[in-house]
Amino acid sequence: MLGTALRRLLLTAAIFGAAAVTAGAGELTVGLNLPQTGPGSSLGVPMMNAVSLMPPTIGGLKVNYVALDSRTDVTQTAANTRKLITENKADVLIGEVVTPTSLAMVPIAGEAKTPLLATSPIKALAYPVDDVRRWVFKIVPDDDTTAPPVVKYLADKGVKTIGIIGYNDAYLQVWTGLFDQLLPSTGMKVIAVESFERSATSTTPQALKLIAAKPDAIFVAAGGTPAVVPIRDLRQRGFKGIILASHGIGLPDFIDRGGKDVEGVVMVGEPFIIWRDLPADSPYNKLAQKFVPAYQEKFKADPPMMAAHIADCATLLEMAVPEALKRGQPGTQEFKDGLRDALENVKGLYLNNGLLSNSPTNHAGYDPGGQFVMTVKDGAFHLVK
Amino acid sequence: MIFWTLVVDGVVNGAIYALLAIGLVLVFVVTRVILLPQGVYMSFAALTLSQFQRGNVPGTAGLLLALGLAAFVIDLLRSRVTRAWLMRRVASDLALPAIMYALVTWLVPLRPNMAIQIVLTLALITPLGPYLYRLAFQPLEQASVLTLLIASVGVHIALTVLGLVFFGPEGFLANPLSSAHFEAAGIVISGQSAIMVAVSLVIMVLLWLLFDRTLIGKAMRAVAVNRVGARLVGIPISQAGEITFALASFIGAVSGVLIAPVSMVYYDTGFLIGLIGFVAAIIGGMGSYPLAVAGAIFVGLLQSFAAFWNSNYQQVVVFTTLIPILLLRSLRAPAVEEDE
Numbered sequence: 001m002l003g004t005a006l007r008r009l010l011l012t013a014a015i016f017g018a019a020a021v022t023a024g025a026g027e028l029t030v031g032l033n034l035p036q037t038g039p040g041s042s043l044g045v046p047m048m049n050a051v052s053l054m055p056p057t058i059g060g061l062k063v064n065y066v067a068l069d070s071r072t073d074v075t076q077t078a079a080n081t082r083k084l085i086t087e088n089k090a091d092v093l094i095g096e097v098v099t100p101t102s103l104a105m106v107p108i109a110g111e112a113k114t115p116l117l118a119t120s121p122i123k124a125l126a127y128p129v130d131d132v133r134r135w136v137f138k139i140v141p142d143d144d145t146t147a148p149p150v151v152k153y154l155a156d157k158g159v160k161t162i163g164i165i166g167y168n169d170a171y172l173q174v175w176t177g178l179f180d181q182l183l184p185s186t187g188m189k190v191i192a193v194e195s196f197e198r199s200a201t202s203t204t205p206q207a208l209k210l211i212a213a214k215p216d217a218i219f220v221a222a223g224g225t226p227a228v229v230p231i232r233d234l235r236q237r238g239f240k241g242i243i244l245a246s247h248g249i250g251l252p253d254f255i256d257r258g259g260k261d262v263e264g265v266v267m268v269g270e271p272f273i274i275w276r277d278l279p280a281d282s283p284y285n286k287l288a289q290k291f292v293p294a295y296q297e298k299f300k301a302d303p304p305m306m307a308a309h310i311a312d313c314a315t316l317l318e319m320a321v322p323e324a325l326k327r328g329q330p331g332t333q334e335f336k337d338g339l340r341d342a343l344e345n346v347k348g349l350y351l352n353n354g355l356l357s358n359s360p361t362n363h364a365g366y367d368p369g370g371q372f373v374m375t376v377k378d379g380a381f382h383l384v385k
Numbered sequence: 386m387i388f389w390t391l392v393v394d395g396v397v398n399g400a401i402y403a404l405l406a407i408g409l410v411l412v413f414v415v416t417r418v419i420l421l422p423q424g425v426y427m428s429f430a431a432l433t434l435s436q437f438q439r440g441n442v443p444g445t446a447g448l449l450l451a452l453g454l455a456a457f458v459i460d461l462l463r464s465r466v467t468r469a470w471l472m473r474r475v476a477s478d479l480a481l482p483a484i485m486y487a488l489v490t491w492l493v494p495l496r497p498n499m500a501i502q503i504v505l506t507l508a509l510i511t512p513l514g515p516y517l518y519r520l521a522f523q524p525l526e527q528a529s530v531l532t533l534l535i536a537s538v539g540v541h542i543a544l545t546v547l548g549l550v551f552f553g554p555e556g557f558l559a560n561p562l563s564s565a566h567f568e569a570a571g572i573v574i575s576g577q578s579a580i581m582v583a584v585s586l587v588i589m590v591l592l593w594l595l596f597d598r599t600l601i602g603k604a605m606r607a608v609a610v611n612r613v614g615a616r617l618v619g620i621p622i623s624q625a626g627e628i629t630f631a632l633a634s635f636i637g638a639v640s641g642v643l644i645a646p647v648s649m650v651y652y653d654t655g656f657l658i659g660l661i662g663f664v665a666a667i668i669g670g671m672g673s674y675p676l677a678v679a680g681a682i683f684v685g686l687l688q689s690f691a692a693f694w695n696s697n698y699q700q701v702v703v704f705t706t707l708i709p710i711l712l713l714r715s716l717r718a719p720a721v722e723e724d725e
Contacts, residue, residue, distance in 0.1 A: 039554040168697065194696040199657035201401065201648040204394040205692035208387050225556040229649050236575075257558045257649065 028061040028321060028330045030054075031068075031090030033080045033105060038072030040098040043306045047097065047119070049299050050310035053291070058314070059321030061330060066090065070101050077101040081108040091330050092339055094313050096120055097306060110135045115339045117316065119309040121248070123174070126363035137316075137343045138364035139309045141270065141354055145366040146247050147178040149268040150219070153373050153384075154188060157242060159216040161191045165206055165230045166221030168195040175221035175246065191215055198226050207233040216241050220265075223248020225257050232261040242266060247371075250305060255379055266375045266384065272308045272352035274374045277383035283350035287315070291352070308352035315351055316343065389572045391689045397578040397647075399685025400585035404640040405662025406669065406677040407592065408633040413671050414609035415629040418522055418533045421541040424659020426634045428548060430510045430641025431650040435557035437493055437502040444551025445509050446489045452516040453482035459520060478516075485509055499562070507638045514634025515627045522630075523623055541656070548652030556654070559645035581643045588639060589678065592632075605629060661688075664707055670714060 032051060035044035051065055066088045068080040077096060084090040085108070093109050093116045096102035102120035109116035110132030118125045119139045126136045154162065162179065166172030172195055179190050192213035194206040207230065210218060218234060218241065220227050227249050234243060247269035255262060271284035275292075278285045291311040295303040323342035328334025344363070349356045355370030373384040405423055412420040429445055436443035457478035464470060485508055492501065521540050525533055563576030596602040607615040608625045616622055644650065644658075661684055668680030684703060691702035 039549065042553055042555060168699075195699075196692075196696060197700065198651075199654055200692075200699075201398050201644065201658060202394055202689075203692075205391055205689050206696045208390060209693050209696070212387065225558075225649055228558060253555050257556065 031084030033095035035072040036069040040072035043097040046307040050307035085112045141366035146268040148368040161215045163192040163210040163215035163218040220245040228258040274383040312351040395686035395689030399682035403678040403681035406665035408636040409666040424655030425544045426637025427641040428655035430638040431645035449482040453478040510638035511635040514630035518630035556649035556651040561646040
C-alpha cells in the first residue's frame with residue numbers, strides 16, 4: 001500500500017513539478033501539502049487522488065498544481081510550506097488534514113501573506129481571525145456549525161436529559177462547552193459526562209455510570225474508529241435511548257469496524273456523506289455528480305469525505321480567481337490580496353461540505369442549515385427525513 | 386449489581402494484563418531483558434486475526450519470512466556450520482516461515498473458520514520471539530541490563546513502525562470468540578469474558594506444569610536462579626533464551642487473540658497495555674509470577690472502579706496508587722541485579 005502511495009506521489013510530483021518549472025505569468029500556481037506517508041496517509045492519499053481531477057484551467061488561467069508529501073510530519077510540513085511559497089511562488093496553498101501539521105502551516109502562510117485553504121476540522125486554524133489567520137480559510141465546518149442542528153434534533157425528539165461520553169482530551173471540552181452554550185434556552189440538560197482513553201481496553205464502567213444516570217440520549221464526542229467502542233458498550237449494557245455522535249464518525253472505517261453495533265447511531269454532518277439521498281435538483285447532489293463519477297472511474301473506489309474537500313477547494317478558487325484577476329496578475333501580492341478578499345466575502349456558496357458565507361470575523365462560515373441529520377442504516381449513512 | 390459488573394470488567398482486563406506481566410517476568414528472569422515488545426506481540430496478533438477475518442494476508446506473514454532469513458544469515462556467519470546445524474536451521478528459519486507464508490496465502494482467501502484463523506495467528510506470531518532473540522539479544526548475552534533494555538527499546542520502535550506499515554493508522558476490531566451471554570446473580574457475563582479469564586488460567590497452569598514437571602522448564606529455572614551455575618552444569622544459555630522468547634511471544638499472541646474482539650486495537654495499542662502489564666510485573670518485583678498476576682488483577686480492578694468513580698481521573702488514580710506500592714517494594718526488596 002505504501003509502495004503505491006509513494007509511486008503515485010512521485011508521479012504526481014514529477015508531472016506537477018515539471019509543469020511548475022515552466023510556470024510563467026498568467027498561470028495560477030496552487031501549492032498542496034498533504035500526507036502521502038505516515039499516520040495521516042489514509043486521509044491524504046484519496047485527497048491527492050482528487051487533485052488529479054481538479055480543473056486544468058481556473059478563471060481562464062492555466063493551473064500548475066505543485067503537490068508535496070508532508071509525511072504527516074510537522075517539520076516536513078513547515079519546510080514544504082516555505083518551499084511552496086518561496087520557490088514555487090504559490091498563489092494559494094491547500095493543506096493538511098492532521099491536527100499538528102495543519103496548525104503548522106498557518107503561521108507560515110500568514111507571514112508570507114498567502115491564502116491557505118485549510119482542510120482539517122480544527123477550529124483554531126481560522127479562529128479568532130487575527131493578523132495571521134486572516135489568510136486562512138476553512139474547508140471543513142467547525143463543530144460549532146453542527147452543534148445547533150444536533151440540539152434541534154434532540155429537542156424535536158422530546159429529549160430532556162443528555163449524557164456525554166468522549167475522548168479524554170480537548171475535543172470533549174469543545175462539545176461540553178457547546179452544549180452549555182446552546183442548551184439553557186431549550187429546557188434540556190446534560191446530566192452526566194464521562195471520558196475514556198483512546199487506549200482503553202474497556203469503556204464498560206463509563207457505560208454503566210451513564211446508563212445509571214438514565215439520560216434520554218447520549219452524545220459521543222469522538223471521531224473515527226475509537227468512537228465504536230463506547231457505542232458498542234452502551235448498547236451491550238442495555239442502553240435503548242438515542243445515541244448521537246460528532247461528525248468525526250462520518251468515515252467508512254467507522255461503519256466497517258462498528259457493524260451491527262453502530263446501526264441507528266445518529267449524526268449531523270456534511271451533505272456529501274448522504275448526497276445520494278438528496279433530490280436530483282439539490283445543489284449538493286449536483287456538486288457530487290460533478291465529482292464522484294469521475295473519481296470512481298479513475299480510482300475504482302468511492303471518494304471519501306476528504307477527497308471532496310479538494311473538489312471544494314476547486315469550487316472556491318473558481319469563484320475567487322476572477323475577482324483576484326481584477327486586482328493583479330498571478331505571482332503578485334495584489335493577486336493574493338484579491339484572492340483573500342474574495343474568499344473572505346464569499347456569500348451563499350454551495351460546497352460538498354455545506355453552505356458557505358464567510359465574513360471578516362468568520363473564516364469557517366458554514367450555515368448550520370447546510371448540515372444534515374443522518375443515521376447508520378444497513379451499513380451506510382442515510383438522510384433522516 | 387453495578388459493583389459486581391465492575392468486578393467482572395476489572396478481572397477480565399486484569400487477565401490480559403496478567404498474561405503480559407507473566408511474559409515480561411519470564412523473559413526478565415531467564416535473559417535479563419525487559420521485553421518492551423511483549424505488548425507489540427499482542428497488537429500484532431490482534432491485528433493479524435482481524436486481517437484474516439477480512440480475507441487479507443497480513444504483513445506479519447512477510448515479516449516472519451524476513452526475520453527467519455535474517456536470523457539464518459546472521460547465524461551462518463557466526464556459527465561453526467555442521468551438517469546437523471544446517472539441517473536444523475534450514476528447517477526452523479527457512480522452511481517454517483515459508484510453509485507458514487504459503488499456508489496463509491492459500492488459506493486466507495478461502496475464509497477458514499475462527500479456530501483455523503486463531504491457530505494461524507498463533508503460528509505466525511510465536512516464531513517472531515525466537516528470531517528477535519537471535520537477531521537482537523543473543524549477541525548481547527553478556528551485556529548489562531541497561532544495554533539489553535536499550536536493545537529492547539530499539540526492537541520495540543522498529544516493530545511499532547512496521548506495525549504502522551502493515552496495518553495502517555486505524556484500529557481494528559475482530560469478531561467475538563463467542564456470542565453467548567449468561568446471567569449469574571443478576572449480572573450479565575459475556576461468553577467472550579469467560580473465555581478470556583479461562584484461557585488466561587489455563588496458560589498459567591500450563592506454565593506452572595512446564596517449570597515444575599519438565600526438564601526444559603527446570604533448566605530454565607536454573608538459568609533464572611544462577612546463570613553462571615547453570616552454564617557450569619551444562620545448560621545451554623542461548624537455547625534457554627530462545628525457548629523463553631518463544632514462550633513470551635506465544636503468550637503475547639494468545640493475549641492478542643483474546644483482546645482483539647473486545648477492544649479497538651491500533652498498531653501502537655500494545656505499548657500502552659504492555660506498560661500496565663509492566664507495572665503489574667513490577668508489583669511482583671519482576672521475579673514472582675503469582676505476585677505479578679495478583680498485581681495485574683489489582684490494576685484491572687483499580688482501573689475499572691476508577692473509571693466508574695470519575696472517568697476523567699482514571700489513569701491518574703491508577704498511577705498515583707502505584708507510587709506508594711512501588712516505593713514500599715523498592716524499600717523492602719533492595720536491588721539484586723548484576724549478580725555476575
